Amino acid sequence: MSFEYPEDLKYLDSHEYVRLENDVATVGITAFAIDQLGDIVFVELPEVGDDLAQGETMGNIESVKAVEDIYAPVSGTVLECNNAIVDAPEQLAADPYGEGWLIKIKMSTLAALDRAMSAPEYRAKVEGE
Amino acid sequence: MTESLKTTPLFHQHQHLNARMMGFGGWSMPVQYEGITAEHHSVRQNVGMFDISHMGKFLLKGPHLREQLQPLVPSDLSQLVPGQAKYSVFLNEQAGIIDDLIFYFEGYTDAGLETGKLIVNAATTVKDKAWLLEHLCAEQIGFEDVSAAQVLIAIQGPRAIATLQSLTPTDLNTIRNYRHQAGTILGQPAWFARTGYTGEDGFEVMVDPDTGQHLWQTLLDAGVTPCGLGARDTLRLEAAMALYGQDIDDTITPYEAGLGWLVNLDKGNFIGVDTLQAQQQNGLKQQLVGLEMQGRHIARHDYPVCLNNETVGKVTSGTFSPTLGKAIALAYVPPSLAKPGTELQVMIRNKPQRATVVKKPFYQRAKP
Numbered sequence: 066m067s068f069e070y071p072e073d074l075k076y077l078d079s080h081e082y083v084r085l086e087n088d089v090a091t092v093g094i095t096a097f098a099i100d101q102l103g104d105i106v107f108v109e110l111p112e113v114g115d116d117l118a119q120g121e122t123m124g125n126i127e128s129v130k131a132v133e134d135i136y137a138p139v140s141g142t143v144l145e146c147n148n149a150i151v152d153a154p155e156q157l158a159a160d161p162y163g164e165g166w167l168i169k170i171k172m173s174t175l176a177a178l179d180r181a182m183s184a185p186e187y188r189a190k191v192e193g194e
Numbered sequence: 195m196t197e198s199l200k201t202t203p204l205f206h207q208h209q210h211l212n213a214r215m216m217g218f219g220g221w222s223m224p225v226q227y228e229g230i231t232a233e234h235h236s237v238r239q240n241v242g243m244f245d246i247s248h249m250g251k252f253l254l255k256g257p258h259l260r261e262q263l264q265p266l267v268p269s270d271l272s273q274l275v276p277g278q279a280k281y282s283v284f285l286n287e288q289a290g291i292i293d294d295l296i297f298y299f300e301g302y303t304d305a306g307l308e309t310g311k312l313i314v315n316a317a318t319t320v321k322d323k324a325w326l327l328e329h330l331c332a333e334q335i336g337f338e339d340v341s342a343a344q345v346l347i348a349i350q351g352p353r354a355i356a357t358l359q360s361l362t363p364t365d366l367n368t369i370r371n372y373r374h375q376a377g378t379i380l381g382q383p384a385w386f387a388r389t390g391y392t393g394e395d396g397f398e399v400m401v402d403p404d405t406g407q408h409l410w411q412t413l414l415d416a417g418v419t420p421c422g423l424g425a426r427d428t429l430r431l432e433a434a435m436a437l438y439g440q441d442i443d444d445t446i447t448p449y450e451a452g453l454g455w456l457v458n459l460d461k462g463n464f465i466g467v468d469t470l471q472a473q474q475q476n477g478l479k480q481q482l483v484g485l486e487m488q489g490r491h492i493a494r495h496d497y498p499v500c501l502n503n504e505t506v507g508k509v510t511s512g513t514f515s516p517t518l519g520k521a522i523a524l525a526y527v528p529p530s531l532a533k534p535g536t537e538l539q540v541m542i543r544n545k546p547q548r549a550t551v552v553k554k555p556f557y558q559r560a561k562p
Contacts, residue, residue, distance in 0.1 A: 103424070104231040106514040106521075107490040125543070127492050129230045129514050130424050154490075 067192070068096035071162050075178050076187035079136045082162065083178060090139045090178075093166045094126060097191045099158050102128040108154045110135075110168055115143045117170060124167070126154075139178060141170040202247035203345050203403035207410050211420055219316030221248040224422040234428050234516040236419035237392050238557075241351035243418045244426055246398065247406070250319030251344055252312040252326070256335035259308035260299065266329055267297070268448060268470065270461040276301030279372045279389055282456050283448055284325060285466030289473070290444035291451065292325060293318040294436065296389055298374050307336075311385075313346075313398075315438045345406025349418065350396030350429075352559075357416055358397055361409070362386075366397065380408055391426060393433025393557055428513050431522065434484055434555035440495060441482060441510040441524050449473050450526070452482045452554065480507060480526040484556055485540065487521035488548035490514070493540040499525045500539045500546055506531060509540060515556060522556050523549070 074082045080098035084091040099105065107127035117123050117137035124135040146168050150157055157165045182190065199222035208215065213224035224245065226233065236242040256262065260271040268289075269282040278299055284292035298311040314322045319341055327337065349358050359366050364377030364386060374387035382405040387398045401409060414420065427437070434452075436442045442451045447469060449457065457470055487493060492512050499507035512523035523540070531538060534553045539546035 103226060104229050107492065109491075127490075127514075129428060129516070130225070132492065132494065 070184040072184045075181035081138045083138045088172045090170045096161050104129045105154045110146045139172050141172040144171050145169040204245045226422040226424045227420045230424035231516045233421040233425035237351045241353035242421040244348040246346045248316040250314035251340045253338040255309045265464045268457040270458040274299040289447040289466030289469035291442045348398045350390045350392040350394045354396035392429040432557035483532045484552045484554040485523040485549040486552045491542045491547045492521045493523040498541040
């Protein structure tokens with residue numbers, strides 16, 4: 066199965082995506098990961114104002130069959146959480162890169178995303194799995 | 195996956211439907227086709243089908259077959275009439291559950307031998323076979339393992355009977371709940387059992403592999419939703435049916451598992467009877483209860499159950515119930531905390547989440 070991976074996003078090994086606008090990173094979960102999880106029933110996110118370190122668990126996403134951690138792709142402070150998704154997690158699959166964003170982080174350093182993948186790199190990785 | 199998995203005769207049908215496959219009990223089985231929740235609702239509201247050919251299937255024949263099986267189960271098989279089925283368990287000496295099973299008593303051959311089928315769990319098929327051959331009088335009992343040779347399809351849901359009826363001259367309505375009968379389907383020999391693992395009405399149909407493939411396709415064409423093990427798990431959990439290896443195992447007794455209704459202490463000697471008698475007199479240390487979570491967190495297998503920060507038990511199964519729209523779980527707790535309404539917590543990723551003991555099952559279909 067093939068999914069959409071927008072060109073303007075950065076992708077992590079652990080299936081988060083990041084959209085960069087100046088020093089603000091909008092973080093979500095890729096369409097591939099959402100499909101792998103199946104029907105999503107629960108999303109737990111950090112609080113606004115929380116300080117996150119890159120790579121730490123910042124929340125989790127639960128489907129009928131499994132629970133997966135969500136990792137902070139960058140270090141920084143949580144600016145905003147998408148409470149609409151917390152209230153209706155089943156909507157996540159409909160628009161993972163738009164309405165399905167999870168949190169916005171004010172980044173503490175801009176160099177942090179060097180190891181992230183481009184859309185073609187991420188597609189090659191997950192479609193080879 | 196390092197070990198090679200067995201495949202059922204319907205494997206290509208699952209591949210054709212783009213099923214997501216996983217290893218289960220040594221078999222490569224479909225977890226889901228379109229999605230667990232949609233498949234779940236199909237079974238509750240309409241009709242779904244499951245390939246359960248992985249289950250262990252034994253054909254038995256011999257003089258006094260039921261009498262020979264009596265010492266292996268806590269249930270009384272002597273009162274069964276031909277065509278009747280009985281859910282029961284094999285017990286070890288400590289009354290731990292070796293497996294749960296359904297015994298289908300068929301009747302008598304012309305020579306007066308009794309015949310029956312045993313259907314057991316996939317992962318325990320080898321263990322059960324060894325246990326049976328060790329305890330049955332081998333020279334008298336004919337034992338045939340048809341686990342890999344026969345297809346078993348479960349058709350479940352409010353429209354199951356009507357859908358299946360159009361494919362068979364056997365009058366399915368005359369086969370009552372927990373009854374079974376041989377007949378034909380699509381012109382081929384078939385065996386119909388009005389049993390299941392979903393909490394809905396329906397049949398489990400055993401046929402040869404060719405007929406099985408034909409039947410699967412015919413049901414698919416008739417609009418029956420193919421369902422995987424994911425939906426099978428959410429359905430059985432709503433119905434509070436135990437899953438072997440998860441809710442019950444060889445350290446758990448039927449009384450602890452809430453299966454006291456299948457124990458008959460007066461039927462004569464059977465393996466494990468002493469422990470069960472002692473438990474009946476002295477009470478239990480733990481028992482299986484239903485939990486309803488207050489929030490959306492899902493309590494999963496092995497999560498600790500707590501009361502005031504002290505661990506008092508553990509979760510054995512948990513999911514998000516598609517029918518109820520709530521997270522539900524089965525857990526072992528001390529009998530003093532087993533009363534419906536008791537407020538407990540489940541530790542989920544190191545945080546206590548509120549849970550309430552509720553009456554089992556979580557879901558019960560409206561009887562017509």
